[in-house]
Amino acid sequence: MFDGTPEMELAPEERRARLRLARSARIGPVTFHEALAHFGSARAACTTLATVAEASIEREEAALAAQAGRFLVFGDAHYPAALAALPDAPPVLSALGDPAWLARPMLAIVGARDASLAGRRFAADLATSLGASGFVIASGLARGIDAAAHEASLETGTVAVLACGVDQVYPPHHAALQAAIAERGLILSEAPLGAPPTARAFPRRNRIVSGLSAGVVVIEAAERSGSLITAQRAAEQGREVFVVPGSPMDPRYAGSNGLIRDGAILVRDSNDILSVLGRPSTVRQAPENAKEIPGDEASARIVQALGAVPTAVDELVRRCQVSAAAVSEVLMALELEGRLERHRGNRVSLI
Known part of the structure; x- marks a missing residue:
């Protein structure tokens, strides 16, 4: 797990200014990045723009730390590189857990x-x-x-x-x-x-x-x-x-x-x-539910009539020309094997 030691590329003053800018009213992701480009830094932007008070950031940061969390600020070492390249990259992310997963x-x-x-x-x-x-x-x-x-x-x-x-x-x-x-x-x-x-x-x-x-x-x-x-x-x-x-x-x-x-x-x-994605493929294996249920010809017809689209049980009885009891028995066997899903209206489908 992340040990809480900051590994920031940003100077502390600039990092805190980016937090203030990100949490300010009417400053969304795009505006945040436009302000950085225009003023050259969040510190400079905060001297000109109406930004949230320092005390507000301190309270939120303390509350997050109390939950063993931390901020990931745009420019931080732990800030995800995939997001940083986006024009509307989030200026700040609250994180609970291990930021190492982002690498x-x-x-x-x-x-x-x-x-x-x-x-x-x-x-x-x-x-x-x-x-x-x-x-x-x-x-x-x-x-x-x-x-x-x-x-x-x-x-x-x-x-x-x-x-x-x-x-x-x-x-x-x-x-x-x-x-x-x-x-x-x-x-x-x-x-x-x-x-x-x-x-x-x-x-x-x-x-x-x-x-x-x-x-x-x-x-x-x-x-x-x-x-x-x-x-x-x-x-x-x-x-x-x-x-x-x-x-x-x-x-x-x-x-x-x-x-x-x-x-x-x-x-x-x-x-x-x-x-x-250019990764090695795993070996294809037949799914566990590919095996057939033992039974007579009527059972085979019932299984073959089922598919991914929900079908009414009454329709199975008519289509397969078997008794309702036979259909019920096959459906129960499928359900016990985890191969059957039941839907509203007494309909069923194969998984």
Whole structure:
């Protein structure tokens, strides 16, 4: 873990001036960098512009230190180099955890909050495989795909970027996961301590997730998904955009499939990502759920009739021309093997 010893490239006075400038009203990331370019330094800018009081910065810095956190100021040695190259790089980031993770190659995994069980499992498998290949996994700590990716990469390195202050827990039921990431990975936020999540903060958060990463992997993005904003920012930042395809009949993949149509890289497994990034591919293995369930011809028809798109159980009975009891037995066997997901309206799909 980071031992608390500052390794700054900035003079202390300039670093404190950048904090004051970054936390001042009407000073966003672009204005911050314009002010640095115009005045030559934050110290010079603070003598001319109306900036936040020194005491306010001292209080926030002390409160952050009390949580074993620290500021990463634009120009600091620990400030992520991938972000520093962006024209709207965050002037300051609050950090809880180990900033050393920022020196490692990083990939983002993002997707639907109401993700399917299959989508969450794929995200976890992908995060595990990419972590084993040396990548830290970045995401936004949202429900669904984000959470699955974070949980699977706790051992190999994960960075969560928040749309609120690092002292806030959002969503509330992720308190344990957020604490685990702060202890074993890294929590980052551009927002001041105490700041609640707001609608405008999420797109700003998304640009940090993509900016930290060599590429962004999108899983289950609907037509107006926030993940599409992350993918758009990734493309603007010169990052690769990888997308897991899905059925055109599933609205959770409408945005994802649109990205592929527009030129994003289709992903079947981690090898499709590693090959683009010039990393050695892992050996392809057949998934554990590839085995067939033992049974008669009727059971085989039922399994073959199932797919990734949810299907009504009554329709399976009609299509396969078997009894409801036979269908129920096969579905139960699939469910016990972890191969079946149940949906509303008595519908089921294969994982």
